[in-house]
Amino acid sequence: xxxxxxxxxxxVTSAGAQQEPAVASFSAQTRLVLLSxxxxxxxxxxxxxxxxxxxxxxxxxxxxxMIFDSPxxxxxxPLELVLLxxxxxxxxxxxxxADVFRFIPRWDEGxxxxxxxxxxxxFRISIYATTGEKLYRLTGATKDVRVVTRYxxxxxxxxxxxxxxxxxxxxxxxxxxxxxxxxxxxxxxxxYFVSNEHRGxxxxxxxxxxxxxxxxxxxxxxxxxxFSEGIGATTTLPGDIGVHALDLGxxxxxxxxxxxxxxxxxxxxxxxxxxxxxxxxxxxxxxxxEYASIxxxxxxxxxxxxxxxALAQYVIGFVPDxxxxxxxxxxxxxxxxxxxxxxxxxxxxxxx
Numbered sequence: 001x002x003x004x005x006x007x008x009x010x011x012v013t014s015a016g017a018q019q020e021p022a023v024a025s026f027s028a029q030t031r032l033v034l035l036s037x038x039x040x041x042x043x044x045x046x047x048x049x050x051x052x053x054x055x056x057x058x059x060x061x062x063x064x065x066m067i068f069d070s071p072x073x074x075x076x077x078p079l080e081l082v083l084l085x086x087x088x089x090x091x092x093x094x095x096x097x098a099d100v101f102r103f104i105p106r107w108d109e110g111x112x113x114x115x116x117x118x119x120x121x122x123f124r125i126s127i128y129a130t131t132g133e134k135l136y137r138l139t140g141a142t143k144d145v146r147v148v149t150r151y152x153x154x155x156x157x158x159x160x161x162x163x164x165x166x167x168x169x170x171x172x173x174x175x176x177x178x179x180x181x182x183x184x185x186x187x188x189x190x191x192y193f194v195s196n197e198h199r200g201x202x203x204x205x206x207x208x209x210x211x212x213x214x215x216x217x218x219x220x221x222x223x224x225x226x227f228s229e230g231i232g233a234t235t236t237l238p239g240d241i242g243v244h245a246l247d248l249g250x251x252x253x254x255x256x257x258x259x260x261x262x263x264x265x266x267x268x269x270x271x272x273x274x275x276x277x278x279x280x281x282x283x284x285x286x287x288x289x290e291y292a293s294i295x296x297x298x299x300x301x302x303x304x305x306x307x308x309x310a311l312a313q314y315v316i317g318f319v320p321d322x323x324x325x326x327x328x329x330x331x332x333x334x335x336x337x338x339x340x341x342x343x344x345x346x347x348x349x350x351x352x
Contacts, residue, residue, distance in 0.1 A: 004194050018255060023102070030111055031154070031217050031311050031319065031320070031322075031352075032217055032219060032317060032319055033313070033316075033317055033318055033319075033320060033331070033346055033348075033350050033352065034067070034077075034219070034221065034249060034316070034317040035056070035249050035275055035316055035317065035331055035333055035345075035346050035347075036221055036223075036249055036250075036285075036310075036313045036314065036345055036346070037263055037285070037313060037314055037316075037333050037343050037344060037346030038118075038285075038309075038312060038313050038314070038343070038344040038345055038347035039314065039335065039340060039341040039342070039343060039344075040341050040342050040344055041340075041342075045071075045312040046341045047071035047072055047312065048070070048071070048072050049070060049314065049340060049341075050068075050070075051065075051068040051316075051333075052336070053136070053335060053336050053337070053340055054314070054316065054317060054333055054334065054335055054336060055333070055334050055335075055336055056140065056318075056331065056332075056333055057327055057331065057332045057333075057334060058330075058331055059329055059330055060330075062142065063318070064318065065230060065316045065317060065318045066317070066318050066319065067072055067316055067317035067318065068219070068314070068315075068316050069314065069315040070229055070314050071311065071312050071313075071314070073099065076121055076122065076125070076182070076311075077122075077123060077219055077220065077221050078219070078220045078221070079121060079122065079123050079126070079222075079223075079307075079310050079311065080124045080126060080141045080213075080220050080221070080222045080223075081123070081124070081125050081222075081223060081225060081245075081303065081306065081307060081310070082126050082128070082209060082213060082222055082223065082224040082225065082250075083125060083126065083127050083128065083204060083225050083227070083235065083303075084128045084129075084130065084209050084224065084225070084226045084227065084228075085101070085127070085128070085129050085155050085227045085228075086130055086131075086202045086205070086226075086227060086228030086229070086257070087101075087129050087130065087155055087156055087158075088103055088130070088131050088198075088199065088200040089131065089158075090196075091194045091195050091198040091199075093195075093262055094194075094198075094259060094262055094263070094270075095195070095198075095229065095259050098156060099259065099260075099261050099293060100257045100289065100292075100293050100294065101155060101156065101227075101293075101294060101298075102256075102293050102294060102295040103152070103205070103294055103295050103296040103298070103299040104152065104153055104156055105153070106150050106295065107149060107153055107296050107299070108296075109145050109146065109149045111149075111296060111299075111300050112145045112148045112149045112152070113145050113213060114300065115148075115300060115303055115304065115307070116143055116145060116148065117313075118307075118342060120146060121311055123143070123307065124141040124142060124143050124220075125139075125141070125142060125143075125148050126139060126140050126141045126142070126213075127139050127148065127151045127152065128168075128205070128209050129155055129161050129165065129201055130200060130201065130205035131158065131161070132200045132201070132214050133170055133200060133201045133204075134162075134167065134170070134200075135167070135168040135169075135170050135201075135204075135205040135208045135209070136156075136161050136162065136165030136166060136167060136168065137165055137166040137168055137212065138151040138154075138161065138164065138165045139151050140298070141220070147304045147312055150220070151164075154277070168208050168212060169208075169319060170187035170201055170204040170205060170208050171204065172204060172236065172237055173204070173207065173240050174238045176234055176235050176240070177190075177234065177235050178233055178234050178235075179191070179192060179193070179196050179233055179235060180192070180279060181196075181197070184269065187258045188269045188272045188273070189235050189237065190235050191269055193231075193267070193269035193270050193273070194267050194269070194270060195231075195270065195321040196233055197233070198233075199231055199232055199233035200232060200233065201232050201233065201236075201240060202226075202229075202230060202231070202232045202248065203230075203232045203234065203237070203240065204234065204235040204236060205230070206224070206226055206234075206241045206252075207240065207241055207244055208312040209224065210224070210241070210244045210245060210248060210250065210296075211244075211300065213248070213250070215249055218271060219317070221310065221313070222250050223250065223251045223252075223253060223286065223306065223309070223310045224245070224250055224251070224252045224253065225252075225253045225255060225284075225302075225306055226254050226255065226280075227255045227257055227294070227301070228254070228255075228256070228257060228271075228277065229256060229257055229258065229259070229263060229268055229273075229274050229277070230254065230256060230273055230274050230277020230278070230280075231263075231273045231274060231277075232273070232278065238273075238276045238277045238279065238280050239276070239283070241280060242283040242284050245280075245283075245284040245306070246283075246333060246347065246348055246349070247348060247349045247350070248348065249345075249347075249348035250284070251281075251284050251285040251310075251345060252280045252281060252283075252284045252286045253281055253286040253287060253288065253289075253309075254277050254278050254280050254286070254288040254289075255288070255289055255290075255291065255294070255295075255302060256274055256277060256278050256290040256291075256293055257288070257290075257291060257292075257294070258291070259291055259292060259293075261292050267297045269311075272351070278290065282349040284347075285344055285345035286290050286306075288297045288310075289302065290291075297349070313345065314333075318332065320350075320352030321352075324352070326351050326352060327351065327352070328349060328350070328351050329349065329350055329351070329352065330347075330349050331347065331348050331349070331350060332346060332347050333345075333346030334346075335349070
């Protein structure tokens with residue numbers, strides 16, 4: 001993961017990006033602070049570091065931590081896979097959710113059970129869906145096979161999603177606006193782009209999900225998996241999501257759903273938005289993949305892979321002094337010896 005400063009600089013200098021990421025809105029005082037990270041040597045994660053092998057820096061100075069959860073720990077911290085699906089209605093040529101999400105009619109309880117059941121891990125799934133300017137929580141974190149299966153199979157039933165889901169209001173981040181009609185310009189962030197008028201608010205939905213999970217303040221490690229082209233009808237940047245994710249210490253795993261590979265160089269503004277979306281993986285400590293369609297076996301493979309990534313991570317944490325005056329702090333994990341490997345993730349900000 002990279003620092004917030006580097007994230008800002010990278011997005012500003014990207015082709016077409018003319019504005020910095022919007023300022024993160026998280027300001028509630030934190031009662032429990034968790035940081036997740038991987039230790040990598042070459043192509044492999046290191047699973048067996050001890051608490052003494054890492055140092056936690058608070059505003060550049062070492063501070064103690066009371067929680068150390070590693071891939072080798074017995075009775076690990078619960079893990080939540082937060083799933084967000086962009087189910088915006090079909091757009092001629094560019095988008096067909098029924099064709100992209102081919103897993104829906106064929107997903108069954110056996111697949112859910114295979115995903116959820118792992119003897120040595122407390123693993124949970126929450127499911128959200130976004131369409132147009134709406135965001136719905138279909139289920140909070142659960143291990144119930146029937147619940148997860150039911151909501152995955154109901155993702156494209158708009159009336160079911162609206163009735164069964166909890167509506168989470170969406171707003172534009174500061175200094176962001178909708179993209180209206182107009183000529184194509186070289187400022188890709190604000191320029192009109194082909195299919196703009198049919199797009200929803202996937203970036204705002206991702207921020208909405210992060211805002212909600214930020215209120216939990218529980219001893220749970222989370223990763224977010226977002227299925228979308230990442231192309232929204234606003235000037236909100238994927239980096240705006242990255243800023244929020246960095247503040248929460250939640251890695252994002254973008255699954256770019258490029259319907260029939262119709263997003264290509266012939267539509268440069270659309271392609272730029274999708275590439276920015278995919279960059280969220282590297283920016284937040286996750287990783288991205290891209291598929292034209294996702295059938296049931298592929299969805300299981302994707303989620304199993306991301307779950308394995310999450311279970312290979314370390315989590316350290318502490319409870320801040322409740323008597324201290326709340327301040328914003330920068331936190332970073334470092335290895336005591338470079339020979340142990342390199343840190344991926346392990347950076348966030350928190351108010352306590």
